[in-house]
Amino acid sequence: MxxxxxxxxxxxxxxxxxxxxxxxxxxxxxxxxxxxxxxxxxxxxxxxxxxxxxxxxxxxxxxxxxxxxxxxxxxxxxxxxxxxxxxxxxxxxxxxxxxxxxxxxxxxxxxxxxxxxxxxxxxxxxxSFEETTFLKRVFEKHYVKTEEYSDLLVNEIPKRQRTNIAISIILQRKKGDIANFSYFLKSLFNKLEESDLSQVYKVISEELKYTSADEDIRTILYIVPAKYWGRLDKVVKIRIENILFESAQSGRIDLSNGRCRDGYGALGSWVKSEHLMNFEDIRAWTSMIVDKLQSNDEEETAYVEKYYWNKICRVNHNDIHYWLEKYIRDGLNNKEEEIVKKLANEIQFEKDHPWWKVFEEELKNFPEINYCELPF
Structure with a gap:
């Protein structure tokens, strides 16, 4: 033989x-x-x-x-x-x-x-596990948008095939409901090991390397857990953050309907707090947002009020940037009602919020601003 x-x-x-x-x-x-x-x-x-x-x-x-x-x-x-x-x-x-x-x-x-x-x-x-058959369950219209359902689905994937499933969804993200993918990938990424995440982010970086299309960028922003943003290739990361910065900087709200004006900030509205926390130049973002808050253009102010105020406060929670600190301090000193209200909403339910100390002197003039325990 x-x-x-x-x-x-x-x-x-x-x-x-x-x-x-x-x-x-x-x-x-x-x-x-x-x-x-x-x-x-x-x-x-x-x-x-x-x-x-x-x-x-x-x-x-x-x-x-x-x-x-x-x-x-x-x-x-x-x-x-x-x-x-x-x-x-x-x-x-x-x-x-x-x-x-x-x-x-x-x-x-x-x-x-x-x-x-x-x-x-x-x-x-x-x-018993076939990738094509499994993916149909993630793409179907009856996908249950809950953490529990997503965790149960992810647990069915053999360990060696988790990376391929993640990559397949990312590459096909425009063909289905991105809300499904957001729930599913959050559960799946929690199961990925370091080497798996590295493979997935090579693909994501390639997807973003040359594109300037809003759909390409916003779908990634939405479906991929924001806490991993820092894993992008740095050159890709810096470029995409610049695109997002330019979008947010131009952002305007049509006051008649509460929506972004066409071509003015729609892409920037998809940025989440955890993205900002992992951005290269958060000081530039903070400064830009404060500038828009102080703009005489109501549409510009409305944009950052709606999409960025809470996010930028969260990012500056432990180490407040000079321009944001000055914006709030000037507002307190001038007794600007809106800024006083903003600060109260930000700190009054957190006893150890660092800003109690930052604005200690100014807050003496506002005895009505006190720590309040949440009612639940």
Whole structure:
């Protein structure tokens, strides 16, 4: 038997070096290693040996299904194959991993050929998790927009396939409901490991590298958890932040309907507090927002009041920027009702808010501003 032409190319490439060198025991181990990786890659599991086989082929709903598992015969095939695979690890792989073995060419041919047979069975098997089928549940109109539902869906994804699912949604984000994706990706990102996040953010950075289109940028801002903004490639990050800055700087509200005027700040309105916290130059943003608050143009002021006042206060919570501090202090000294009200709303429900100390002298003139416990 010419093993090279009687087994699949992938298997031959895995064993070729040791087999041609007549290191037959090592060639058998190479074949077992391919078998292990094939099962891991198909299931997303991380285990090994008998434990991996049990997780992949066992249980009421095995990750690898060799048939429909309806008849007794089909169930026996599933169970029997599982036992054969367990036996391969116990009787074939483990002894050769722990002790010195001198297998003949004939033994190696027989064992490797049988492993090739099992690989073909696994290749034809049905997966209990299929990416395309799963993604339909995220894109469907009946997606339940709750944290619980999103967490339950994410828990169904094999560990090794989480990154691919995240990337698929990001690349297809314009084809579905971005509210669905926002809930889902928040749950999914909580499960991603450091290396997974790095892969995902390479894709996101590529998506943003050259675009200036509002839709490209705002969909990313909306669906990807804002706390990870700092993971973007820095050159991409700086460029996109500049685009957002220019949008916010031009922002105006049509006072007749409360909406952004066409071409004036719509993109900037998608920035969240956590984005701002991770922006490169928050001082420039604070200064720009204060300038707009002091503008004589009511449409400019209305824009930052609606989209940025609460956000910029949150970002400046622990270390207030000079221009924001001056804006509030001048307002207190001049007894400007709107600014007094803004400060009260910001600090009165937080006993240890740093701004109590910052504006301590000015607040002596406003005894009505006191700490109030929230009613719940």
């Amino acid at each position: 010419d093993l090279k032409i009687s087994i699949d190319q992938d298997l031959w490439e895995a064993i070729e070096k040791n087999y041609e060198n007549e290191s037959y025991a090592s060639a058998i181990l190479d074949a077992m290693h391919l078998l292990t990786n094939t099962i891991r890659n198909k299931t997303g599991l991380e285990g090994d040996g008998s434990g991996l086989i049990g997780q992949a082929f066992g249980g009421e709903n095995p990750k690898i299904q060799l048939n429909k598992l309806q008849t007794e015969s089909e169930k026996n095939i599933q169970k029997g194959t599982q036992e054969i695979l367990r036996g391969l690890y116990s009787a074939i792989r483990n002894p050769r991993s722990h002790d010195k073995y001198s297998d003949s060419k004939e033994d190696a041919d027989s064992i490797i050929h049988f492993i090739g047979y099992l690989l073909k069975i696994i290749d034809k098997s049905k997966m």
